[in-house]
Amino acid sequence: MKPVLEARGVWKVYESGVIRVEAVRGADLAVARGEFVAVMGPSGSGKTTLLSMLGAMLTPTKGSILVEGEDISRLGPEELSRLRRRRIGFVFQAFNLFAALTAKQNVELGLRLRGRPARDTESEALRALDAVGLSERADFPPADLSGGEKQRVSIARALAGGPQFILADEPTGALDAVNGRAVMELLAERARKAGAAVVVVTHDLRVAQFMDRVVLMEDGRLTAGAHPRGAPAGGL
Ligand SMILES: Nc1ncnc2c1ncn2[C@@H]1O[C@H](COP(=O)(O)OP(=O)(O)OP(=O)(O)O)[C@@H](O)[C@H]1O
């Protein structure tokens, strides 16, 4: 199947003064519509860096990111921002919620950025929060939410409005087994039913059952794992 989101020979080198970190070293990854892919690997192996490049939030040092076959380095700042806002749902490892806004307002802001008319955002935001089991916390600011609840708000924000590409960085890291499973089911449904291309960074081996494919990242390089329902490569 034709990939809709692709990293081709992507490198990211962070340089500050004399310190140089080769965080991603020649990664290739192609994700098709409706596909649910997991990226696993040790801490510091470059997973967040790779996901940020796939999400058009970080520019590769070398190589390219293609969205529906188009190299996004050719896009101007306006088009790039539009791609990020309208078509990509990103779940940040550190949640990145606005402290001054309630849970509902955080989700509504995401919907406004996607171009949803103001009259629809409240009901859509409430639906998105309900899908992660948080209707009762809609009017709470992040400071009054538990870690797992904050994480679920950030998931609701990323999924609201039905983006084509969903990139989630450890979306179950702060969740218990029941909520973690519910979130993975939600993401799987976005891939299977809505045809979204979904990439999830995770350490959670329990999620393997939901995946079409697991790739392993080690020391900035990707190696394809086996089908998750078989025994993945790399000893995981
Ligand atoms: N802005 C930055 N400047 C310099 N080095 C960075 C920067 N961001 C990340 N790194 C380094 O790049 C490497 C990869 O970081 P990254 O956050 O991508 O890892 P990760 O696989 O997501 O780890 P974790 O599982 O702990 O979240 C690490 O060694 C990290 O210290």
Ligand SMILES: [Mg+2]
């Ligand atoms: Mg990370």
